[in-house]
Amino acid sequence: MKTLFYILAFTAISLSQTISAQERPNTINSYYAIKDALISGNANLANSTASAFIETVTADSSLPGQNKKALINDASNIAGTKDIKKQRVFFSALSESLIALSKVQKLDANPVYHAYCPMTKSSWLSASAAIKNPYYGSAMLTCGKVVGPLK
Numbered sequence: 001m002k003t004l005f006y007i008l009a010f011t012a013i014s015l016s017q018t019i020s021a022q023e024r025p026n027t028i029n030s031y032y033a034i035k036d037a038l039i040s041g042n043a044n045l046a047n048s049t050a051s052a053f054i055e056t057v058t059a060d061s062s063l064p065g066q067n068k069k070a071l072i073n074d075a076s077n078i079a080g081t082k083d084i085k086k087q088r089v090f091f092s093a094l095s096e097s098l099i100a101l102s103k104v105q106k107l108d109a110n111p112v113y114h115a116y117c118p119m120t121k122s123s124w125l126s127a128s129a130a131i132k133n134p135y136y137g138s139a140m141l142t143c144g145k146v147v148g149p150l151k
Helices: 003-025 027-039 041-059 065-079 082-100
Strands: 113-117 123-128 146-151
Touching: 027 041, 027 065, 027 082, 027 123, 041 065, 041 082, 065 082, 082 123
Parallel strands: none
Antiparallel strands: 113 123, 113 146
């Protein structure tokens, strides 16, 4: 009987950890959505994905307070305008805040690549090593270089 109790308890704990990991907000994927909107040059989409990012970050209880505050502030700037040029400037700050977060917390189980645009002297993060520059979109889509994967 005791063995059965331990098996049930272990199963319940394992199941609850699996569910909470699946329900955990995915900050990096929300960030990628903003990046992709900027790559396509769609200011309205960048605006709405930044708003969704704010909701995701707000719901993510695993984020340290100072990092969370910076991410919300930076994304609020993007969500507060529909001017693509301003959104791209604000995206640089958001990227730096996410890079700072990566120094204290792993962003994703999958590789996250740190890319850099020498023209704007700005970084961004990507799920792929292929360069798709969010600061210039189609005007200079492949401008930049991969600095390396985040550790």
